[in-house]
Amino acid sequence: MDGFATGEGLSLEAPFGHAGGRLHEWMMATRFWAQLAGVQQGGPAGTTGVDDAFAEQHGPGIGAEIMGAGTFGPPGWQDDPSWRGWWGEEPPFRTPTFVLTHRPRPPLPMEGGTTFHFLDAAPAQALEVAREAAGGLDVRIGGGPSMVREFLAAGLVDHLHVVQVPILLGRGVRLWDGLEGLEQQYAVEVVSTPSGVTHLTFTR
Amino acid sequence: MDGFATGEGLSLEAPFGHAGGRLHEWMMATRFWAQLAGVQQGGPAGTTGVDDAFAEQHGPGIGAEIMGAGTFGPPGWQDDPSWRGWWGEEPPFRTPTFVLTHRPRPPLPMEGGTTFHFLDAAPAQALEVAREAAGGLDVRIGGGPSMVREFLAAGLVDHLHVVQVPILLGRGVRLWDGLEGLEQQYAVEVVSTPSGVTHLTFTR
Numbered sequence: 001m002d003g004f005a006t007g008e009g010l011s012l013e014a015p016f017g018h019a020g021g022r023l024h025e026w027m028m029a030t031r032f033w034a035q036l037a038g039v040q041q042g043g044p045a046g047t048t049g050v051d052d053a054f055a056e057q058h059g060p061g062i063g064a065e066i067m068g069a070g071t072f073g074p075p076g077w078q079d080d081p082s083w084r085g086w087w088g089e090e091p092p093f094r095t096p097t098f099v100l101t102h103r104p105r106p107p108l109p110m111e112g113g114t115t116f117h118f119l120d121a122a123p124a125q126a127l128e129v130a131r132e133a134a135g136g137l138d139v140r141i142g143g144g145p146s147m148v149r150e151f152l153a154a155g156l157v158d159h160l161h162v163v164q165v166p167i168l169l170g171r172g173v174r175l176w177d178g179l180e181g182l183e184q185q186y187a188v189e190v191v192s193t194p195s196g197v198t199h200l201t202f203t204r
Numbered sequence: 205m206d207g208f209a210t211g212e213g214l215s216l217e218a219p220f221g222h223a224g225g226r227l228h229e230w231m232m233a234t235r236f237w238a239q240l241a242g243v244q245q246g247g248p249a250g251t252t253g254v255d256d257a258f259a260e261q262h263g264p265g266i267g268a269e270i271m272g273a274g275t276f277g278p279p280g281w282q283d284d285p286s287w288r289g290w291w292g293e294e295p296p297f298r299t300p301t302f303v304l305t306h307r308p309r310p311p312l313p314m315e316g317g318t319t320f321h322f323l324d325a326a327p328a329q330a331l332e333v334a335r336e337a338a339g340g341l342d343v344r345i346g347g348g349p350s351m352v353r354e355f356l357a358a359g360l361v362d363h364l365h366v367v368q369v370p371i372l373l374g375r376g377v378r379l380w381d382g383l384e385g386l387e388q389q390y391a392v393e394v395v396s397t398p399s400g401v402t403h404l405t406f407t408r
Contacts, residue, residue, distance in 0.1 A: 001207070001368075001380060001387075001404070002207050002378075002380035002381075002383070003205070003206050003207050003380075164205075166387055166392040166394055166404065167385075167387050168380055168383050168384055168385060168386050168387055170380075170382070170383065170384020170385065171384065174206075176205060176206035176372055176374075177206075178374070179206070179372050179374065180372055180373065180374020180375065181371075181372060181374065182372050183205075183370055183371050183372055188370040188400065190370055190396040190400055190401075190402055191396050192394040192395050192396040192402055196392065196393075197394075198396055198402055200205070200370065
């Protein structure tokens, strides 16, 4: 609620810092997540309401992803040549995935269609490269918040989906700083759901 | 959406600074507001949905109000002995109303039941005085945001109603600063409405 989109103190043990898992509990309860994680025999199949409908949009129509260096790994991952991302050998992106970093390394092909490419580029350039790789599909700006903010400020985002969780993080990385009046460029739709979160979509 | 609860550059001409009327449009559309303003013959009678239901709660059950100095008048009103508040001769409070200021003046009785009292007191003391005056009814902490934040931080608020408007003010006074984890003391309910705003209620 206070605009912090990730916590303070990011580390290998705490990918979202002091926020812990609280920003994603809504998603973990969905069928989308249950299927991604592999439904256990007899385990919960996940909800299929509004939260799930939004979560399910993660994949379809996306041809490439761009993420910030802070999203690919914990602080200092650049010094660890064996770091291969948070997501194991089969990451959920399944497309070319461009990691923006000032210290590029060779491409890293993973299982299931994801290849990590490491790019030292400004947002507009990165988008051009990713759009080329996306083969006519959309490019997802996956995060973290600092990078999303940069893409928004540069006017490069056509569709934005933000999930507001009813907690006050108090510290961390703010999503909205420096974006006064941004809503005037978009049609904004807002819906709260029984899980307690509020989905905000910006479309232009 | 970015947590600013009033704008920058408050003045006699701009009571909410650069926010203008944007934070209150949702309320102006309600029947509550139409009746307060006096419905024009043939004019719109106002909406009666969720926005109105919340707005209608402004009066019933309230026996006293506390407001900050910044809410009673524009910057510098303390230097103007003729300043009687923003609300004309019949303010909508209709109860004893305590204005927290370091420069108290004599009580100001208005029409319709409102009397402004000027108090130089900390939140807990002010609440004690207002509770005494409320005669067993509730005390409303009317604002502005800096004062609400102080009362929240001091643990003096039992029920909080915040309306989130889908705009990014970018600057002004933040409501949520310094309140990390506040939600843990409350049951939080969230509902977005067709007007585009989201009502957040905190109850303990």
